[in-house]
Amino acid sequence: MPDTAVDRTTAVVVEARTVEQVVGRLREIGAGLPPADGVGVFNRLYLTVTEAVRDRLDGGRFADPSAVAELDVVFAGRYLRAVAADAAGQEPPACWRPLFALRAHPGVHPLQFALAGMAAHIQHDLPLAVVDTCRRRGCEPSDVEPDYHRIDRVLAEVETAVREQLMPGPDLLERAEPLTHLLGAWSVGAAREGAWGTVEALWELRHLPGAARALATALDGSVGLLGRVLLLPLGQGGRQGGGPEDGRDTGTAGGRISGQAPGHRTPATAPATAPATAAAARLPEARNRTADGAGPDAAGPAGTTGAAGAGAGQAQLECSGLPSA
Numbered sequence: 444m445p446d447t448a449v450d451r452t453t454a455v456v457v458e459a460r461t462v463e464q465v466v467g468r469l470r471e472i473g474a475g476l477p478p479a480d481g482v483g484v485f486n487r488l489y490l491t492v493t494e495a496v497r498d499r500l501d502g503g504r505f506a507d508p509s510a511v512a513e514l515d516v517v518f519a520g521r522y523l524r525a526v527a528a529d530a531a532g533q534e535p536p537a538c539w540r541p542l543f544a545l546r547a548h549p550g551v552h553p554l555q556f557a558l559a560g561m562a563a564h565i566q567h568d569l570p571l572a573v574v575d576t577c578r579r580r581g582c583e584p585s586d587v588e589p590d591y592h593r594i595d596r597v598l599a600e601v602e603t604a605v606r607e608q609l610m611p612g613p614d615l616l617e618r619a620e621p622l623t624h625l626l627g628a629w630s631v632g633a634a635r636e637g638a639w640g641t642v643e644a645l646w647e648l649r650h651l652p653g654a655a656r657a658l659a660t661a662l663d664g665s666v667g668l669l670g671r672v673l674l675l676p677l678g679q680g681g682r683q684g685g686g687p688e689d690g691r692d693t694g695t696a697g698g699r700i701s702g703q704a705p706g707h708r709t710p711a712t713a714p715a716t717a718p719a720t721a722a723a724a725r726l727p728e729a730r731n732r733t734a735d736g737a738g739p740d741a742a743g744p745a746g747t748t749g750a751a752g753a754g755a756g757q758a759q760l761e762c763s764g765l766p767s768a
Contacts, residue, residue: 458520462497462512465519469493472526481546482526484553485560488605489522495597504597505590510580514587517579518572522564537663538567541670550676554609554622558629559673565634567666570641571659574649584642591639598631622677629673 459465469490476483496515500508525535529543542559545551573591577584641662648655 459516459523462493462500462515465516465523466490466493466497468519468523479553481542481548481551481553481556482529482560483546484556484609485542488557488560489519489564491601491605492598493519495601496594499597505593507587507590510576510582510587511590511594513580514572514576514591517576518564518569521568521572525563536563536567537667538563538670540667541674545674548674548676551674552609552622552677555674555677557605557609559670561631562629562634562669562673563666565631565638566641566669567662569635569638570645570662573638573642574645577646578649584646588639591635595632595635598635602631629669 459468469486473483473486473490476486493515496511499505500512505511521536522539525539525543528535529539534540535543542556542563546556573584573587577587641658645655645658648658
């Protein structure tokens with residue numbers, strides 16, 4: 444079998460049992476992806492945050508380091524399984540599909556990939572991971588809540604540096620304005636606060652598995668819609684180092700490298716503004732869901748570019764019924 448990025452990713456995505464193993468998995472996944480790959484952008488950010496949490500487990504920062512470590516592993520497992528599903532040609536959860544489908548789009552800026560990944564992981568995966576951890580440990584969410592909010596401070600310590608790294612320089616000010624708009628519409632702190640509210644709702648429904656599944660399914664779809672909004676292309680120049688010359692095949696499903704080494708170059712005639720991937724057709728549609736998951740379809744945004752795209756994204760956030768954070 445050829446030694447491709449996908450093959451290496453598939454090989455390393457196995458269940459992690461410790462935070463150190465999570466760090467190792469994230470490093471191996473990142474090593475198999477081109478620098479401009481959208482999943483790779485999020486993976487680097489997630490690695491930085493995970494290392495920061497790991498480094499503070501033994502420093503007296505947390506009241507119950509073992510609970511924080513277990514939550515970190517359970518939480519990471521949801522991302523690792525999404526990576527494994529995509530690498531195997533299967534659909535990841537709806538909340539992750541926009542990132543995996545648009546990972547090679549030349550009009551999407553790296554900061555957008557980071558935001559979309561954080562939205563999927565925080566607003567969907569995190570509340571489910573907290574509930575799973577509490578069930579495993581036989582405790583209440585209130586028992587882990589103080590350390591949950593202590594992690595917020597750890598995230599704040601790395602968030603500024605990451606944003607400064609991903610924001611475009613002064614030579615790309617036309618990109619900075621819509622990106623600043625996105626940053627104002629979504630924040631890690633507000634997302635984690637909202638996620639804790641979801642934890643409480645899911646915990647109240649723990650003895651009503653049908654209702655809990657309906658809530659989780661609706662959450663999955665709504666966060667997927669938010670990911671589509673966050674990944675509205677900003678234009679042909681939205682990506683630093685993107686486009687056909689960065690070694691990615693934008694015509695493969697999910698933007699994955701299929702049978703190609705990371706250094707492979709696509710033909711120079713490939714359209715820079717082509718739709719992201721065939722996998723984009725599988726993105727979840729916006730739905731007005733009832734408790735049983737039924738409801739009419741409502742078309743989501745597609746293909747809006749430039750400053751108008753950023754404005755459309757904000758309008759979608761405000762009108763979709765989703766929180767702007």
